[in-house]
Amino acid sequence: MTTEQPHFPPPTDFAAKAVGTQDLYDRAAADRLEFWADQAERLRWTRKWDQVLDWSEAPFARWFVGGELNVADNCLDRHVEAGNGDRVAYHWEGEPGDTRTITYAELLDDVKRCANALKELGVEKGDRVAIYLPMVPELPVTMLACSRIGAAHSVVFAGFSANSLRDRIIDATCSVLVTADGGYRRGEIVELKKVADEAVKETPSIKHVVMVTRTDHGVPFDDDRDVHWDELMERQSTDCPAEPVDAEQLLYLLYTSGTTGQPKGIMHTTGGYLVNAAATHAYVFDLRPETDVYWCAADIGWVTGHTYIVYGPLANGCTSLLYEGTPDTPHNGRFWELVEKYKVTQLYTAPTAIRAFMKWGKGVPDRHDLSSLRVLGTVGEPINPEAWLWYRKHIGPVDAPIVDTWWQTETGGHMMSPLPGVTTTVPGSANGPLPGISVQLLDQDGEVIEGEGEGFLVLDKPWPSMLRGIWGDKQRYIDTYWSKFPDKYFAGDGAKRDADGNIWVLGRVDDVMNISGHRLSTAEIESSLVAHDAVAEAAVVGRSDEMTGQAIAAFVALIEGYDESEELREALRTHVGDDISPIAKPKEVHFVPDLPKTRSGKIMRRLLRDVAEGRELGDTTTLANEDAVKKIVEDAS
Numbered sequence: 226m227t228t229e230q231p232h233f234p235p236p237t238d239f240a241a242k243a244v245g246t247q248d249l250y251d252r253a254a255a256d257r258l259e260f261w262a263d264q265a266e267r268l269r270w271t272r273k274w275d276q277v278l279d280w281s282e283a284p285f286a287r288w289f290v291g292g293e294l295n296v297a298d299n300c301l302d303r304h305v306e307a308g309n310g311d312r313v314a315y316h317w318e319g320e321p322g323d324t325r326t327i328t329y330a331e332l333l334d335d336v337k338r339c340a341n342a343l344k345e346l347g348v349e350k351g352d353r354v355a356i357y358l359p360m361v362p363e364l365p366v367t368m369l370a371c372s373r374i375g376a377a378h379s380v381v382f383a384g385f386s387a388n389s390l391r392d393r394i395i396d397a398t399c400s401v402l403v404t405a406d407g408g409y410r411r412g413e414i415v416e417l418k419k420v421a422d423e424a425v426k427e428t429p430s431i432k433h434v435v436m437v438t439r440t441d442h443g444v445p446f447d448d449d450r451d452v453h454w455d456e457l458m459e460r461q462s463t464d465c466p467a468e469p470v471d472a473e474q475l476l477y478l479l480y481t482s483g484t485t486g487q488p489k490g491i492m493h494t495t496g497g498y499l500v501n502a503a504a505t506h507a508y509v510f511d512l513r514p515e516t517d518v519y520w521c522a523a524d525i526g527w528v529t530g531h532t533y534i535v536y537g538p539l540a541n542g543c544t545s546l547l548y549e550g551t552p553d554t555p556h557n558g559r560f561w562e563l564v565e566k567y568k569v570t571q572l573y574t575a576p577t578a579i580r581a582f583m584k585w586g587k588g589v590p591d592r593h594d595l596s597s598l599r600v601l602g603t604v605g606e607p608i609n610p611e612a613w614l615w616y617r618k619h620i621g622p623v624d625a626p627i628v629d630t631w632w633q634t635e636t637g638g639h640m641m642s643p644l645p646g647v648t649t650t651v652p653g654s655a656n657g658p659l660p661g662i663s664v665q666l667l668d669q670d671g672e673v674i675e676g677e678g679e680g681f682l683v684l685d686k687p688w689p690s691m692l693r694g695i696w697g698d699k700q701r702y703i704d705t706y707w708s709k710f711p712d713k714y715f716a717g718d719g720a721k722r723d724a725d726g727n728i729w730v731l732g733r734v735d736d737v738m739n740i741s742g743h744r745l746s747t748a749e750i751e752s753s754l755v756a757h758d759a760v761a762e763a764a765v766v767g768r769s770d771e772m773t774g775q776a777i778a779a780f781v782a783l784i785e786g787y788d789e790s791e792e793l794r795e796a797l798r799t800h801v802g803d804d805i806s807p808i809a810k811p812k813e814v815h816f817v818p819d820l821p822k823t824r825s826g827k828i829m830r831r832l833l834r835d836v837a838e839g840r841e842l843g844d845t846t847t848l849a850n851e852d853a854v855k856k857i858v859e860d861a862s
Contacts, residue, residue, distance in 0.1 A: 230610055230651050230652050230653065230654075231614075231651075231652065232649050232650070232651055233617075233626075233649065233650045233651075234649045235626055235645060235646050235647065235648065235649070235650075236624045236626070239511075239599075239624075239626065239645065239646055240646045240647070242646075243511055243644070243645060243646020243647065244507055244508050244511045244512060244513070244646070245507075245508030245509065245511065245644035245645065245646050245647055246644075246646060246647060247647055249508065249644070249660040250647075250660045252660070253660035253661040257661055257663075257686070258277040258278055259277075260660060260661045261277060261278075261288075261500065261661055261689055262274075262277050264500050264501075264503075264504040264661070264689075265277075265289060265292075265496070265500045267500070267503050267504065267507075267540070267541075268294060268299050268496075268499060268500060268503065268540065269294065269298060269299055269303050270292050270293065270294045271293045271294055271295070271469040272291070272292055272293035272294075272469070273292055274289035274290055274291050274292030274472060274496070275290055275291035275292075276289075276290040276291065277289060277290075278290075278687060280687055283687075283712060284687075284702070284703060284706070284707045284712070284714070285693065285694065285699075286497075286687045286691055286693065287472075287473055288472060288473070288494075288496060288497030288500075288687075288689045289472040289496040289497060289500070289689075290472070290473075291471075291472075292471075292472040292496050293469040293470060293471055293472065294469065294470070294472065294495065294496060294499075295372065295373065295375075295467035295468060295469055295470060296369070296372035296373075296476060296495055296499055296536065296540075297336055297340075297369045297370070297372045297373035297467050298373075298467035299499060299503075299540050300369060300535075300536065300539035300540050301329060301332060301333040301336060301369065301539065302333060302467060304329045304542040305329050305330050305333055307542075309329055309542055310328060310329050310330030310333070311328050311329075311330065312328060312329050312514075312542065312544060313326055313327065313328055313329075313544045314327050314328060314329045314331075314332045314539065314544065314545070315327045315332070315362060315365070315544075315545055315546070315547045316518070316544070316545070316546050316547070316567050317361070317362050317547045317548075317549075318546065318547070318548050318549065318550075318563060319361075319409065319549045319550070320409040320410070320411075320412075320549045320550030320551070320554055321409060325362060327362055329542070332362075332365075332366070332369075334463045335362075335366045335458075336366055336369045336370050336373060337370075337373070337461075337462075337463045337464070337465040338458050338461035338462070338463060338465075339366050339367055339369075339370035339458065339461075340370040340371075340373040340374050340465045341461040341462060341464075341465050342370070342435075342457045342458060342461050343370055343371065343374060343376065343401065344374060345457070345461070346400075346401050346432070346433045346435070346452070346457075347400065347401075347432060347433075348371075348374065348376050348400060348401055349374075349375075349376070350374060350375030350376060350468060350470070351375065351376065351377070351475075352376045352377070352399075352400055353376065353377045353378070353379055353397040353398065353399045353400070353478065354367070354371050354376055354377070354378050354379070354399055354400070354401045354402075354403065355378075355379050355381060355390070355393065355394050355397070355399035355401070355402045355403070355431075356368065356378055356379065356380045356381065356402075356403045356404075357380075357381045357383055357385075357390055357402060357403070357404040357405075357417060357420075357421055358380075358383055358403060358404060358405050358408075358417070358437060359383045359405060359407075359408025359409070359415070359417065359439060359549060360383075360408075360524060360525060360547060360548065360549040360550075361405065361408075361437065361439055361549065362547065363403075363405075363437045363454065364380070364525050365525065365534070365535045365539075365547075367403050368380065368477070368525075368531075368535055369535070369539075371477075372476060372495075373465065373467050373468065374465075374468050375468045375470045375474060377397075377475040377476060377477055377478060378476075378477045378478075379393055379394075379397045379399060379477065379478040379479070379480070379490070380477070380479065380525060380526055380531070381393050381394075381480070381526065382524060382526025382527065383405075383408055383415065383417055383524075383526060384410075384415070384526070385420075385526075386420065387420045387421075387423035387424040388424075389488075390420060390421065390424040391423075391424040391425075391427050391428055392487075392488060393480050393488060393490075394424065394425070394428040394430065394431060395427070395428055395430070396480075396488070396490055396696060396697065397478050397490060397696060398430040399428075399430055399431060400430055400431065400432050400433075401431065401432065401433050401434075401435065402421060402424075402425060402428075402431050402433075402434045402435070403434075403435045403437070403454075404417050404418060404421040404434060404435070404436055404437070405417050405418065405436060405437040405438070405439040405440075406418045406436055406437070406438055406439055406440050406441065406442065406443075406444045407439055407440035407442055407444070408439055408440070408549070409439075409440065409549060409550065410550070410551065410554075411550075411551055411553075411554045412554060412555070414440045414442055416444075418436060418444040418445070419444065419445075421434060422434075422445060422447075425450075431450075432450075433450060433451075433452055434447070434450055434451045434452070435451075435452045435453075435454055435457060436451055436452070436453060436454060437454040438453070438454065438455065470495055471495070471496075472494065472495055472496025472497065473494045473495070473496070473693070474494060474495045475492060475493075475494055475495075475693075476493050476494055476495045476498055476499075477493055477531065478490045478491065478492060478493075478696050479491050479493065479527075479528055479531065479634055481634045481635070489695045489696075489698075489701070489705070490695055490696030490697065491634050491635055491692045491695065491696075492692055492693045492694045492695065492696055493531075493637050493690065493692060493693070494693050496689075497688075497689030497690055497691070498536070498637050498638075498689065498690045499536060499540055500689045500690070501637055501638040501688065501689040501690030502532045502533075502536045502537035502540060502637070502638050502690060503536075503537055503540040503541055505537065505638045505639040505642075505659060506532075506533060506537030506538060506540075506541055507537075507541050508644060509602070509628050509630065509639055509642050509644065509645075509659070510571045510573070510600050510602065510628070510645075511571075511599065511600050511626075511645045511646060512541055512543055512571075513570075514541055514542045514543040514544070516570075517543055517544065517570040517571060517599075518544050518545070518546060518567050518568055518569050518570050518597075519538055519543050519544065519545050519546070519569070519570065519571045519573075520545065520546040520548070520563070520564070520567075520569045520571065520572050520573065521533045521534045521538075521545070521573040521574075521602075522548065522552075522560065522572065522573065522574040522575075522578065523573070523574075523575070523604065523605075527634075528633075528634040528637070529573075529604050529605070532637060532638050532690075533573060533604075534547065537638075546563065546567050546569060548563060552578055552581060552582070553581070553585075557585045557589050558589045558590070558592060558593065560572075560574075560578075560582075561589065561590045561592070561593035561595060562593060564593065564595055564597065564598065565593045565594045565595065565597075568597040569597055569598060570597055570598060570599045570600070571598070571599060571600045571601075571602065572598055572600075572601055572602065572620070572621070573602035573603075573604060574602070574603065574604070575603065575604060575605040575606070575827075576603050576605065576606055576607070576608035576609070576612055577605065577606070577762075577822055577827065577828065579603065579608065579612045579615065579616050580609075580612050580755070580761055580762045581761070581762070582615075582619075582620075583611075583612060583615050583761050583784065584761030584762065584782065584784055584785065585785070586784075586785060587615075587618075587619045590619050590620055591619070595620060595621045595622075596621070596622060597621075598620065598621030598622065598625050599621075599622075599625055600625060600626055600627075600628060600645050601616055601617070601620060601621060601625050601626070601627045601628070602627070602628045602629075602630060603616070603627065603628070603629050603630065604630050604632075605827055606732065606827060606828070607629075607631075607653065607655075607729070607730045607731065607732055607748050608629055608652075608653060609653055609748075609751060609752035609755045609756075610652035610653035610752060610756075611652075611752070611755045611756050612755065613627060613629065613652035613653055614652050617652075626643065626645035626646075626648075626650065627643070627650055628642050628643050628644075628645055629642065629643065629650075629653070629654065629655050629656070630642040630655065631655040631718075631730050633716055634692075635691070635692040635706065635714075635716055636684070636688070636690060636691060636692070637690030637691060637692065638690040639659055640658060640659065640662050640664065640684065640688070641655040641656065641657055641658050641659065641662070641664065641728060641730075642655060642656065642659055643655075643656040644659070651723075651725075651727050653729060653752065654723075654727040654728060654729050655728055655729070655730055656727055656728065657726065657727065657728050661688065662684070662686075662688055663684065663685050663686040664682060664683065664684055664685070664728070665682075665683050665684075665685045665713070666678060666679070666680040666681065666682060666683075666720060666721075666722055666728075667680050667681045667683055667710055667713070668680050668681075671710050674722070676722065676724075677721075677722055677723060677724050678721065678722055679719065679720070679721035679722075679731070680719065680720070680721075681709075681710070681715060681718075681719060681720075681734065682715075682718045682719060682720040682728075682730065683710055683713040683714060683715045684713065684714040685712075685713045685714075691714070692706075717733050717734055718730055718731070718732065718733060718734065719731040719732065719733075719734045730748075731748045731749070732747060732748045747764075747765040747766065747767075747830070749805060749809075750763075750765045750777065750779070750801060750805065750809055750811070751763045751764060751765050753800065753801045753804040753805055753809070754779060754781060754797060754800070754801060756800075756804065757796075757797055757800050758784070758787075759783050759784060759787040759793060759796075759797075760781055760782070760783060760784065760797070761782045761783060761784045762781070762782040762819075762820050762828075763779060763780065763781045763782070763820075764779070764780045764820050764828045764830055764833055765777055765778070765779050765780075765811065766778050766780075766830050766833045766834045766837050767834075767837075768834065768837035768838050769838065770812070776812040776813070777809070777810070777811040777812055777813075778811065778812065778813045778815065778833070778837040779797070779801075779811035779813065779814045779815065780815045780817050780820060780833055780836075780857065781797065781814055781815065781816055781817065782816075782817055782818065782819055782820060783816060789816040794814045794816070797811070797814050798810045798811055798814060813837070815857065817853065817856065817857050818853055818856055819850055819853035820833075820853070821833065821850065821853060821854045821857070822850060832854060833857075836857055836858055842854070842858070
């Protein structure tokens, strides 16, 4: 980000046929609410709305006021009724290699049976259902079954601890938990039923636990409380009409971490959320549902999976790949093997995964035919330019557009991204707001920064998929997101705008360090480190320092073929000093086998701060690689 980056206009042939066009921006600029009303026409409404937006009780929005629809109907029934029942909804691939192909008609029947099963267990419209499942088809089936009867779901990532699951069930007062005996991760069985049993010891609201048999390794079973998924489904009919619900009916809760330690139950409702999900999925990924095979490689337990594995793709009637495993099981070429097998046309993955692919070397993807790929996407955190350029050069055709998307659990869908047929992309930049979205950069005093500059990234106008609150705590919603800059949404990210108007997300403002009175972004230093030929991944944190206030500690994973040495450590410090400023030189460079990451691929810088400060490590239950953290702690001791 510190040096001039190349610019890549959309390929001429691609732009000529693109789904997303300049007209979208023009229409949204002319009349933003009319633009969103047009996008809502993508869906089937049982009752049309009376008003597009009611913002009279800001910051509590109501979109498509008075409208009624059903999410499952929009994701399934209308496609089947249109004659597309034989189209594949999901190609599912399990980690061990078992597969299923599920058409829209088959998925609809499964959802109807599951909806009737939930009714049999006493679930009614407005109730909440907890879901704690691996990446198996029963997960989207249960989500859609909830929406079919007007119940809300709370999906808990199947890597969270019993305490995390318990807290989320208690907060939402869920009456049913759907889980599995286990799941597969890197060849090992994850004991999901064991975790679930521990959690529900302290959740009096749970009346039934439904268990999907995935690993069949034998688990305890409570005949008074537990129900086998297969037995429950077998006795259900496929007669289950979709229940029309108000556009503002709660669709789901998704919990995100809070600074107080108490997770926040983010509320997403039905109409506006689905409009935003369907529209952005279609034009950000240049979707052609009749021919594309789209793959979002996230986990459904995170918002990326909710919006861009389940609701957006199914609302648009496309074919998706659903994968249970990790990129390196049973080998480092697993992703590319699947792209080649299923002729994937869009790949949407995290910068963390891309940097891992870089570490493993270009020889791995070179062994596979990736020519089917048309659009490449990134999600989860800002992508450094070096990883962006590697992605472009080595994954798929070299002119496949890259969409670097910025959004959050709270926003429900993409807020900033290039449009692949319109935007001239710049490696590492999310470009700017999508049509119908309005962003601003503000200084410390809340004044708008015009033109080139750096500041706080805010959304200054409501959008359809915005969170509607925090479950059970209106004041916390206001305090968390709307208090720093009144009437503007701020969730903690900083950004800068360059001379060309491109926006670069710098990450959380609490990831900005103050070194001798100079504010330095961890993202900028990390990008500089990764630009060095020897570095695959880097994470930077600040630690307290008597002399400078804060000192920079860098944790670096090397590309295969490079060895740790004092000479390399000093070369990296010099490289950052030359690239950014001598002030930005890391005081410490720790060589690590891997960086601590959550199972969604985000680097847990909080743990690295604990290591740098010599503190006892905080909660590690969401880590995907605990062994790596142990090694980091040992080496730092």
